[in-house]
Amino acid sequence: MAKHDTPLLDQLESGPWPSFVSDLKRQAETKPECWDILGQLELSYKDKITHWKHGGIVGVFGYGGGIVGRYSDVPTQFPGVEHFHTVRVNQPASKYYSTENLRAICDLWEKYGSGMTNMHGSTGDLVLLGTRTENLEPFFWDLTHELKQDLGGSGSNLRTPSCCLGQSRCEWACYDTQEVCYHLTMHYQDEIHRPAFPYKFKFKFSGCPNDCVAAIARSDFALIGGWKDDIRIDQAAVKEYVAGNYPSNGGAHSGRDWGAFDIKKEVLDLCPTGCMWMEGDELKIDNAECNRCMHCINVMPRALRPGKEKGATVCVGAKAPILDGAQFATMIIPFVKVDKESEFQEVIDVIENIWDWWMEVGKNRERVGETMQRVGLPTFLSVMGVEPVAQHVTEPRSNPYVFWKEEEVEGGFERNVAEFRKKHAM
Amino acid sequence: MGYDPNNPMEGRITDLGPPHYSKFLPPVIKDNKGKWLYHEIVQPGVLVHVSETGAECYTVRAASARLISIELIREMCDIADAHCDGYLRFTTRNNVEFMVDSKDKVQPLLDDLKGRGNKFPVGGTGACVTNIVHTQGWVHCHTPATDASGPVKAVMDELFEYFGSMKLPAQVRIALACCLNMCGAVHASDIALLGVHRKPPMIDHERISGVCELPLAIAACPLGAIKPAKAEVNGEEVKSLKVNVDRCMFCGNCYTMCPAMPLADPDGDGIAILVGGKVSNAKSAPKFSKMVIPFLPNNTPRFPEVVSAVKNILEVYAKDAHKYERVGEWAERIGWEKFFEKCNIPFTDKCVDDYRLAYTTWRTTTQFKYTSATDAYTK
Numbered sequence: 132m133a134k135h136d137t138p139l140l141d142q143l144e145s146g147p148w149p150s151f152v153s154d155l156k157r158q159a160e161t162k163p164e165c166w167d168i169l170g171q172l173e174l175s176y177k178d179k180i181t182h183w184k185h186g187g188i189v190g191v192f193g194y195g196g197g198i199v200g201r202y203s204d205v206p207t208q209f210p211g212v213e214h215f216h217t218v219r220v221n222q223p224a225s226k227y228y229s230t231e232n233l234r235a236i237c238d239l240w241e242k243y244g245s246g247m248t249n250m251h252g253s254t255g256d257l258v259l260l261g262t263r264t265e266n267l268e269p270f271f272w273d274l275t276h277e278l279k280q281d282l283g284g285s286g287s288n289l290r291t292p293s294c295c296l297g298q299s300r301c302e303w304a305c306y307d308t309q310e311v312c313y314h315l316t317m318h319y320q321d322e323i324h325r326p327a328f329p330y331k332f333k334f335k336f337s338g339c340p341n342d343c344v345a346a347i348a349r350s351d352f353a354l355i356g357g358w359k360d361d362i363r364i365d366q367a368a369v370k371e372y373v374a375g376n377y378p379s380n381g382g383a384h385s386g387r388d389w390g391a392f393d394i395k396k397e398v399l400d401l402c403p404t405g406c407m408w409m410e411g412d413e414l415k416i417d418n419a420e421c422n423r424c425m426h427c428i429n430v431m432p433r434a435l436r437p438g439k440e441k442g443a444t445v446c447v448g449a450k451a452p453i454l455d456g457a458q459f460a461t462m463i464i465p466f467v468k469v470d471k472e473s474e475f476q477e478v479i480d481v482i483e484n485i486w487d488w489w490m491e492v493g494k495n496r497e498r499v500g501e502t503m504q505r506v507g508l509p510t511f512l513s514v515m516g517v518e519p520v521a522q523h524v525t526e527p528r529s530n531p532y533v534f535w536k537e538e539e540v541e542g543g544f545e546r547n548v549a550e551f552r553k554k555h556a557m
Numbered sequence: 558m559g560y561d562p563n564n565p566m567e568g569r570i571t572d573l574g575p576p577h578y579s580k581f582l583p584p585v586i587k588d589n590k591g592k593w594l595y596h597e598i599v600q601p602g603v604l605v606h607v608s609e610t611g612a613e614c615y616t617v618r619a620a621s622a623r624l625i626s627i628e629l630i631r632e633m634c635d636i637a638d639a640h641c642d643g644y645l646r647f648t649t650r651n652n653v654e655f656m657v658d659s660k661d662k663v664q665p666l667l668d669d670l671k672g673r674g675n676k677f678p679v680g681g682t683g684a685c686v687t688n689i690v691h692t693q694g695w696v697h698c699h700t701p702a703t704d705a706s707g708p709v710k711a712v713m714d715e716l717f718e719y720f721g722s723m724k725l726p727a728q729v730r731i732a733l734a735c736c737l738n739m740c741g742a743v744h745a746s747d748i749a750l751l752g753v754h755r756k757p758p759m760i761d762h763e764r765i766s767g768v769c770e771l772p773l774a775i776a777a778c779p780l781g782a783i784k785p786a787k788a789e790v791n792g793e794e795v796k797s798l799k800v801n802v803d804r805c806m807f808c809g810n811c812y813t814m815c816p817a818m819p820l821a822d823p824d825g826d827g828i829a830i831l832v833g834g835k836v837s838n839a840k841s842a843p844k845f846s847k848m849v850i851p852f853l854p855n856n857t858p859r860f861p862e863v864v865s866a867v868k869n870i871l872e873v874y875a876k877d878a879h880k881y882e883r884v885g886e887w888a889e890r891i892g893w894e895k896f897f898e899k900c901n902i903p904f905t906d907k908c909v910d911d912y913r914l915a916y917t918t919w920r921t922t923t924q925f926k927y928t929s930a931t932d933a934y935t936k
């Protein structure tokens with residue numbers, strides 16, 4: 132494979148941000164197919180159009196996902212990317228790696244692939260970009276036998292679950308996101324590898340309402356940490372903040388002079404529920420009014436911490452706009468225990484409740500959020516065995532079109548029109 | 558031993574799942590998991606986490622292009638071997654993090670990173686513009702309306718000073734998805750760049766019956782714009798499809814089902830800009846991004862119109878917003894009519910929702926602000 136002239140891409144080598152073009156060129160020294168990646172991309176920059184064809188079905192035997200097929204539409208010009216399939220490798224929870232493991236993956240990809248990767252795909256997988264069909268099985272053999280690792284999901288199945296870094300390095304994590312993520316990934320290997328759902332289904336685990344993995348925006352099943360008791364206050368540290376000895380927001384605003392820290396303006400007045408006040412130099416919180424928005428904790432991490440009775444909130448049904456518009460996940464279960472001793476049984480029960488129903492009533496290519504929209508939230512709640520509470524809505528309905536059920540109305544729907552006419556002549 | 562194509566099921570192993578994360582935690586992380594007390598960003602790109610045991614973990618966050626080579630990953634491994642006992646991690650936004658267990662190890666690590674040219678700029682913490690979540694674009698996908706890696710590089714080159722500093726009113730999350738499928742999940746970003754097509758699909762009558770199930774292509778269209786039709790190919794009548802172009806929203810669903818309905822086009826395709834979304838539940842509830850610029854051209858290789866539009870919005874926001882206010886919170890406080898005026902972005906009919914459930918965004922109150930846009934009424 133020869134080098135190609137890439138005058139357009141070359142312009143993406145300058146500038147302070149890391150350049151994928153320089154990186155590709157460097158890799159091309161040992162993996163010449165990278166010249167063809169550059170060549171075809173240059174052609175796209177010239178034509179302003181993609182040069183990849185529909186994928187077709189490729190994969191490893193027995194798995195319905197994990198590989199995204201891809202072929203070039205200009206293979207004679209760029210034979211090195213004639214086949215350019217993507218391999219999704221299930222990432223370790225929170226994307227920590229040992230260099231030993233990463234180097235082994237690199238060696239494997241040097242042997243079987245283009246040498247290019249995405250660290251990581253937006254679902255969370257470690258994405259290995261570009262290989263030929265005949266390399267897939269040998270790659271998979273080495274991945275499972277030598278590295279003892281596995282592919283992630285793609286297609287109408289459980290997609291590779293992902294989590295924030297949680298308790299591993301964050302003081303606010305209200306449950307062990309890594310352990311749940313790992314445990315459920317292992318528990319549902321079959322659902323990840325063998326598509327049996329109406330459409331894709333995603334789990335994401337965030338340890339607190341800051342939601343650093345965007346569970347509420349991106350997952351069909353979002354587990355977002357929270358607490359049900361009182362925010363823990365260290366009054367001595369509050370004084371340090373007030374005195375300006377600790378940086379607000381963990382120093383996140385230190386690049387600009389915003390003036391001296393003003394606890395009233397920056398914390399009390401921005402508390403969305405107005406449930407905080409000062410008594411002298413003591414900070415008070417009416418915890419019954421708090422909606423756990425994290426603002427005060429974000430601003431004063433050394434003084435305030437989530438409470439001690441921790442668990443998580445279950446939100447269901449986020450999806451991208453295609454087709455009827457984007458949906459955030461809807462709060463379904465205010466609080467569940469996320470408990471390793473029970474092997475997360477409470478969480479598993481909720482998930483399987485959703486699946487049993489969705490696999491039966493969900494239409495082909497219908498995300499669970501769309502199925503929920505179609506049947507309505509009251510129906511979904513009753514499927515879930517959840518009593519509706521005012522927390523399920525931001526406000527009650529403003530139309531009066533209630534779908535009363537027959538059994539809910541005294542005497543039922545059956546009536547005798549002849550009896551009616553005796554009193555009400557027409 | 559190895560894979561034997563004549564005996565593919567022999568010795569096959571499946572369903573191993575990912576390795577257990579505990580094998581990959583740096584010792585200071587492993588020992589203090591669940592014991593962290595607080596954190597502080599000691600300088601842009603450098604965090605310290607302090608444990609109740611007194612242990613400290615210093616994290617240095619550096620950018621990556623996401624589309625990276627194994628050579629670069631090996632270089633990251635060299636750095637982690639030299640400074641971090643052989644461990645590292647990646648963030649949800651494509652940054653790489655190097656962790657050390659004491660303060661005196663930070664400067665040598667920073668120096669090492671700095672000595673490697675523009676490969677590992679440090680930043681992405683606090684009130685900054687961190688790395689851009691993005692998708693594949695012309696590097697790998699068959700449906701994109703724009704590239705991903707190129708526009709990301711061009712935008713971040715221009716916003717570079719905001720990556721390595723913390724002088725914005727709050728964090729600003731930028732995301733790019735190269736078509737309406739939005740694999741990169743841009744619907745809830747402070748600033749979202751979204752590849753859009755603007756020409757309806759062409760129909761390749763010659764090939765369509767060979768490569769597509771016609772009823773599936775018809776069913777794929779969310780707006781019912783595709784109808785069965787007859788076409789003439791080499792003097793013979795064949796079964797094909799036609800598109801009612803007035804109903805087409807250029808979503809590309811038909812092309813995903815049917816390769817004989819391509820819609821990509823050098824002039825038709827480009828980038829829309831949506832702003833004001835957020836994922837976090839902090840302060841205000843999560844919000845969707847809203848369209849403010851319906852189309853900018855794919856001006857390769859550096860997408861100058863897109864770059865300057867993003868920079869303009871960012872800088873107007875930076876000047877005008879209150880401390881802690883995300884872009885969407887700022888726009889809601891001042892009112893979207895003021896957003897358009899302050900950013901000097903022309904408002905057009907394209908930004909008025911006429912899709913399903915559109916009515917929820919129409920203004921049904923007399924509370925609005927006069928701006929230059931209403932001069933025709935007031936002046």
Ligand code: HEM
Pocket residue numbers: 199201217249251252253254255349450451453691692693697698699738739740741742813
């Ligand atoms: C109808 C909707 C969608 C369609 C038809 C679609 C289609 C695709 C296709 C064709 C690819 C392959 C790109 C490549 O060539 O590598 C892809 C990749 C991907 N998609 Fe989607 N997608 C859809 C929605 C989504 C959504 C909503 C998400 C996530 C929230 C998502 C996440 C991903 C991820 C993570 C990848 C891997 C590539 C990357 O990280 O850049 N997709 N999708």
Ligand code: HEM
Pocket residue numbers: none
């Ligand atoms: C199917 C739905 C509705 C029906 C059949 C209906 C019917 C009526 C009727 C028959 C009247 C006249 C009553 C009279 O003075 O004889 C009326 C008055 C009125 N309706 Fe409705 N209505 C409906 C929904 C609504 C809704 C949703 C609203 C407001 C949100 C509304 C607001 C009013 C108001 C403000 C009046 C005047 C009441 C007054 O005398 O001050 N209606 N409606």
Ligand code: HEM
Pocket residue numbers: 225294295296297300301302303341342343429596647648649650651652681687688728730836837839
């Ligand atoms: C308003 C508040 C917050 C929002 C919107 C938010 C959002 C995000 C986003 C978008 C990322 C990806 C960052 C990147 O890779 O550059 C992230 C990562 C992270 N955030 Fe936050 N964050 C918030 C507050 C916090 C706070 C207060 C902490 C901790 C004390 C925190 C801890 C983290 C950690 C540890 C990561 C890395 C997570 C991972 O990659 O799994 N976040 N957050």
Ligand code: HEM
Pocket residue numbers: 343344345346348349350449450451452457649650690730731732734738739741742743744745746747748749751834835836837846
């Ligand atoms: C089913 C569809 C979607 C899912 C699942 C999804 C998911 C996500 C995820 C995961 C994040 C966090 C990104 C990170 O920090 O790593 C996220 C944030 C974002 N999503 Fe979505 N997204 C979806 C659709 C969209 C769409 C369609 C858009 C845009 C049009 C979008 C825009 C964004 C943006 C911009 C962010 C960054 C917000 C922030 O950092 O605060 N998402 N979304």
Ligand code: SF4
Pocket residue numbers: 295296297298301302303304305337338339340341342343344
């Ligand atoms: S979601 Fe919460 S617990 Fe998880 S990393 Fe972010 S701030 Fe920490």
Ligand code: SF4
Pocket residue numbers: 401402403404405406407416420421422423424425426427428
């Ligand atoms: S978490 Fe939010 S609602 Fe609760 S006290 Fe703090 S600022 Fe107020």
Ligand code: SF4
Pocket residue numbers: 692693694698699700701702734735736737738739740741
């Ligand atoms: S957003 Fe669209 S073009 Fe981009 S990778 Fe996803 S499906 Fe492909």
Ligand code: SF4
Pocket residue numbers: 757758777778779780781782783800804805806807808809810811812820
């Ligand atoms: S692009 Fe979308 S709206 Fe247009 S014909 Fe195809 S499926 Fe229908």
